[in-house]
Amino acid sequence: xxxxxxxxxxxxxxxxxxxxxxxxxLFHAHWPAAYRAAYLVIHDAAxxxxxxxxxxxxxxxxxxxxxxxxxxxxxxxRIAVNRAIDAARARALRRESELVExxxxxxxxxxxxxSVLRALGALPPEQRAVxxxxxxxxxxxxxISSLLELPRGTVNSRLRRGLDAMREEL
Amino acid sequence: xxxxxxxxxxxDADAASERARAVVLAAFREREPVTRPRRGRRxxxxxxxxxxxxxxxxxxxxxxxxxxxxxxxxxxxxxxxxLFSLPAAGRLLVGSDAGVWVVxxxxxxxxxxxxxxxxxxxxxxxxxxxxxxxLAALEPDGDVRWTLARPGxxxxxxxxxxxxxxxxxxxxxxxxxxxxxxTGDRLLAxxxxxxxxxxxxxxxxxxxxxASELRVQDTDTGQVLWRGNRGLNAPVRALEWSDDGRRLxxxxxxxxxxxxxxxxxxxxxxxxxAGRFTDAAFIPGTHRVVLLRNAGDVVYLDxxxxxxxxxxxxxxxxxPTQGWLLVTWPRADQWVFVGSGGRLRATADVTDQFHxxxxxxxxxxxxxxxx
Numbered sequence: 001x002x003x004x005x006x007x008x009x010x011x012x013x014x015x016x017x018x019x020x021x022x023x024x025x026l027f028h029a030h031w032p033a034a035y036r037a038a039y040l041v042i043h044d045a046a047x048x049x050x051x052x053x054x055x056x057x058x059x060x061x062x063x064x065x066x067x068x069x070x071x072x073x074x075x076x077x078r079i080a081v082n083r084a085i086d087a088a089r090a091r092a093l094r095r096e097s098e099l100v101e102x103x104x105x106x107x108x109x110x111x112x113x114x115s116v117l118r119a120l121g122a123l124p125p126e127q128r129a130v131x132x133x134x135x136x137x138x139x140x141x142x143x144i145s146s147l148l149e150l151p152r153g154t155v156n157s158r159l160r161r162g163l164d165a166m167r168e169e170l
Numbered sequence: 171x172x173x174x175x176x177x178x179x180x181x182d183a184d185a186a187s188e189r190a191r192a193v194v195l196a197a198f199r200e201r202e203p204v205t206r207p208r209r210g211r212r213x214x215x216x217x218x219x220x221x222x223x224x225x226x227x228x229x230x231x232x233x234x235x236x237x238x239x240x241x242x243x244x245x246x247x248x249x250x251x252x253l254f255s256l257p258a259a260g261r262l263l264v265g266s267d268a269g270v271w272v273v274x275x276x277x278x279x280x281x282x283x284x285x286x287x288x289x290x291x292x293x294x295x296x297x298x299x300x301x302x303x304x305l306a307a308l309e310p311d312g313d314v315r316w317t318l319a320r321p322g323x324x325x326x327x328x329x330x331x332x333x334x335x336x337x338x339x340x341x342x343x344x345x346x347x348x349x350x351x352x353t354g355d356r357l358l359a360x361x362x363x364x365x366x367x368x369x370x371x372x373x374x375x376x377x378x379x380x381a382s383e384l385r386v387q388d389t390d391t392g393q394v395l396w397r398g399n400r401g402l403n404a405p406v407r408a409l410e411w412s413d414d415g416r417r418l419x420x421x422x423x424x425x426x427x428x429x430x431x432x433x434x435x436x437x438x439x440x441x442x443x444a445g446r447f448t449d450a451a452f453i454p455g456t457h458r459v460v461l462l463r464n465a466g467d468v469v470y471l472d473x474x475x476x477x478x479x480x481x482x483x484x485x486x487x488x489x490p491t492q493g494w495l496l497v498t499w500p501r502a503d504q505w506v507f508v509g510s511g512g513r514l515r516a517t518a519d520v521t522d523q524f525h526x527x528x529x530x531x532x533x534x535x536x537x538x539x540x541x
Binding site for chain 2: 044057
């Protein structure tokens with residue numbers, strides 16, 4: 001995991017004592033993965049920014065209570081991914097209105113091969129989340145089960161169904 | 171698979187990281203010691219007990235007298251029975267069940283009946299008002315200059331210079347823009363509705379909140395000048411530019427953000443765990459923000475100095491010239507004008523004065539303090 005180990009524990013300890021530079025070090029170590037994970041679950045950059053940012057703010061609010069013997073990453077990822085699932089579900093309800101924005105902004109970017117993104121986007125948010133946790137962030141199914149508070153069998157079935165669907169799409 | 175997922179390009183990722191870094195560090199620097207849950211529980215219990223007492227009192231016919239007495243002890247004791255005058259220059263626009271009211275400084279009122287909501291033109295010479303399916307430009311004496319029939323008109327704001335103005339309004343199609351003379355009506359943002367605010371100045375620049383972001387857009391060219399974080403899943407309660415157009419305030423129940431320049435976040439405050447932000451506004455001619463917290467405390471954001479305190483306050487509206495704040499207080503059925511140095515002027519029976527049957531009148535603007 002990014003930022004894991006002794007450095008991270010030292011950053012958390014110093015941040016708990018009020019060190020902004022150590023908090024910034026934690027931010028730099030964990031923002032890219034948290035933001036990317038949120039984006040891959042939500043498929044909306046602005047919303048993913050909000051979600052990842054809110055996850056960091058929630059972490060700061062609870063920093064005093066954080067057990068620094070434990071790794072920071074899973075704690076942050078649990079908040080970010082759970083919020084991303086909620087945001088993706090909410091966004092699905094207003095998909096029709098979002099299409100106008102997506103079409104308009106697509107002209108602003110270089111064409112890229114977005115087949116994986118599209119295949120991932122075709123899955124329900126819950127399946128996207130387990131695939132992102134497993135294949136982007138590297139958690140084991142057991143760890144994902146704990147992060148999302150799901151039975152391990154559910155995690156395994158979501159992974160399997162999600163990957164099968166992506167293969168068909170690709 | 172991991173490589174594939176890491177290769178996916180995220181639009182604007184570097185800028186997002188920089189914005190988030192600034193917000194997170196600002197929040198970290200401003201974080202306060204852990205809140206006091208025991209006190210919160212006592213307050214919550216007090217609220218429940220008070221609610222029970224009021225409900226019991228209201229349950230019986232003699233109880234109505236008790237409710238009236240309870241009402242009497244809420245609010246400023248020595249309040250004027252009517253709004254005899256405003257303490258500072260300017261005119262108020264007030265929305266009530268009966269329509270929209272224009273209140274002059276000498277306390278005289280004119281009803282523009284049938285309109286649901288209104289706001290001032292940039293220099294206070296005209297009013298744009300809405301009915302269910304109509305947008306209308308009026309003179310303050312009620313003369314109609316033009317109307318535009320549109321389905322489900324919900325809100326309208328007038329911006330621009332003395333010679334070239336635009337009106338932004340929302341209807342069922344989204345946010346639309348029309349010139350101040352009622353011509354050139356067009357759709358700006360499909361599917362978005364409100365709130366929105368014109369940046370003061372010659373360019374016709376509108377800030378509005380979309381489903382996922384804050385957007386600042388030149389309405390003549392269509393160019394989005396910058397985008398910002400709107401806060402997560404919460405309605406935006408206030409969106410307002412400073413008089414010089416250099417700062418933009420965005421308030422939700424959970425957070426207050428002030429942007430400057432091209433979307434640089436200058437201030438970010440989060441509501442405490444059990445708290446909510448109710449309203450906020452710039453003090454005219456300054457970048458100073460006055461904030462209403464928990465419907466009870468009016469404070470300056472920079473110094474946190476308490477200006478006024480009550481229970482069940484709804485909004486704060488600064489006078490167009492510095493020196494007074496109008497605090498609306500539905501629970502006491504009062505308006506309280508709070509002056510510098512702690513001067514207070516209260517007026518009672520606001521609901522009756524504006525012929526409102528089902529709701530407390532809303533102050534739409536204190537000309538030319540734009541809302």
